[in-house]
Amino acid sequence: MTKIDAHAHLGMWNFPIPGCGTVDNLLRLCEKHSIEYTTCSSSMAILYDMQEGNAELAEAVSDNGPILGYVYVNPNFIPESVAEMERYLPESGFVGVKIYTGGYSGVTADMSMFAEMVAEVAKRASVMLVHTPGAVVIRQLSEYGQRHPTLNIIMGHAGASDWPVAAHVAATQPNMYLEFCSSWAGRGKIEQAVQICGAQQILFGSDMDLIDPAFVIGQFEDAGLTDEQKQMVYYDNATRLFGIA
Amino acid sequence: MGSAPECGARLRFMDCNCRIGTFEAREEAHFTDICSLLTEMEYLGIAEALVMHSWASRWSPRDGNCKLDEMIAGRENLRPCYVGLPAATDELDPPAEFAAQVRSRNGAVRLFPRDHQWEFTPWCAGSLLQALAAEHVPVLIDIGQTSWDQVATVLERYPQLPLILLNTSYRIDRRIYPLFEAHEKLYLVTHSYQMTWGIEDISCRFGAERLIFGTGLPESDGGGPLAQVLYADLSDDEKALIAGGNLRRLLGL
DSSP: OOEEEEEEEESOOSSOOTTTTSHHHHHHHHHHTTEEEEEEEEHHHHHTOHHHHHHHHHHHHTTOSSEEEEEEOOTTSHHHHHHHHHHHTTSTTEEEEEEOOBTTTTBOTTSHHHHHHHHHHHHHOSEEEEEOOSHHHHHHHHHHHHHOTTSEEEEEGGGGGGHHHHHHHHHHOTTEEEEOOOSOOBTTHHHHHHHHHOGGGEEOOOOBTTBOHHHHHHHHHTTTOOHHHHHIIIIIHHHHHHTOO | OTTOOGGGGGOOEEEEEEEEBOOSSOGGGOBOSHHHHHHHHHHHTEEEEEEEEHHHHHTOHHHHHHHHHHHHTTOTTEEEEEEOOOSTTOOSSOHHHHHHHHHHTTOEEEEOTTTTTOOSSHHHHHHHHHHHHHTTOOEEEEGGGSOHHHHHHHHHHOTTOOEEEESOOTTOHHHHHHHHHHOTTEEEESTTOOBTTHHHHHHHHHOGGGEEOOOOBTTBOSHHHHHHHHTSSSOHHHHHIIIIIHHHHHHTO
16 A cells, blocks of 8 residues: 655664665665655754754755655754744645654753744644654643644654553544654554544654664554555545645 | 565464563553464464463563463464573572473573573573573573673573574664674574664674564564564565574474
8 A cells, every 4th residue: 555654764873774874765665665755854953963954855855756854943943943944844845844852852842942942833834743752742742732723743653652642632632643653563552543543643654764664564554454544544644734635 | 464575475473472471561462361362373474482471571480481381281383481590599490401391392491680680691590501502492581681791791601502682672783793793593583673674684694594583472563573574675585584484493393
């Protein structure tokens, strides 16, 4: 089944992954796994330099191929992040914004600078992908989702083992979405999440080329979803969210 | 497995990491009886499994290992994975007897040094490791139960011991490649090694013989680990080794 990948990366990491980090590798993986579009953020932007990373991603996005872009923003640098959004979001290949909580930026979702960053994102973008390692972040994002109802928030990794919290949030907030790529493959999480919030709130994401897309696809394939549900999760929800014709 | 490649039907999967019995944290994930495990294996297309009892890992290795024997008796497609302990406290049979029993049942041993309050080192577990090495009994250990330094020391001291590393991550290449290079009896379980092209790269550098399929059932989903193997850019022969051939060889099946 043809897929749109809502969570991917372009670039190297600070640990080795064979063949990782190039446009060619992403294209190879897209072809192998029937991924029509893959929505990437820049690993360089996340790990080292926001501007240089976004610029590198923009080159890959500008080819009008399968690679779409998230502008990476960093709450430590709000004016600079605003400039990045204003520079890249008008370009056709950029479909939203990526932001991290904790970890790389050191800014947690409950901090005022994070809230200020989200407010700036909401003025300019309709989609924001957020790294969600657990329930604390999910609950905070739920508040931001209520505060900014035109902003669709993708809960990247679906809160990991706290996925039930994410599913219950999405059940009552239509602008909150679960995306399940993760190295943690909790049994039953996808099928139960579909029961809680419905397939219309769930997106396929691979985390390539960090994680093997097959690892996530296999979890969806054995989740007992109907063809209609798979079509929504793999494709239709993303076309609606990203405005893909 | 939905749209899995054609080779899937020809692969005979044997899961090295299944568990039966209860544990406290997640009630819904338990396989409290063999039928539940077999039903899930059939759904996923997994033919055989190496099974451990959580009674042995979480409470009493001796009682849990006995319970495991009772539960899998007569099930030829389920092989025992007993939980081992160092010999000093005499909680299990003497190492040589224990190792011989495991080997005679085509089983394996899993170790939990961190949870069970001992050290995965020659000074603490030497007689057990020596006996298991002498019988070529496969030993499984979570990296979180030990350290990379301890793994390296054990591999160096007991070169005939087949050591299978579980629950690692996709960020381990700088640690595990030198160990693969130096120790031919080191093996890696695939389900926690989810990186893109990871299975392919290890197969190319060190041989597909070094990889063992596992799922982590019942806590973990089986579909992802299956798809890793099914979709790998490897020959059917290499996939067959990873899917079950390597584990069956180590178990003497």
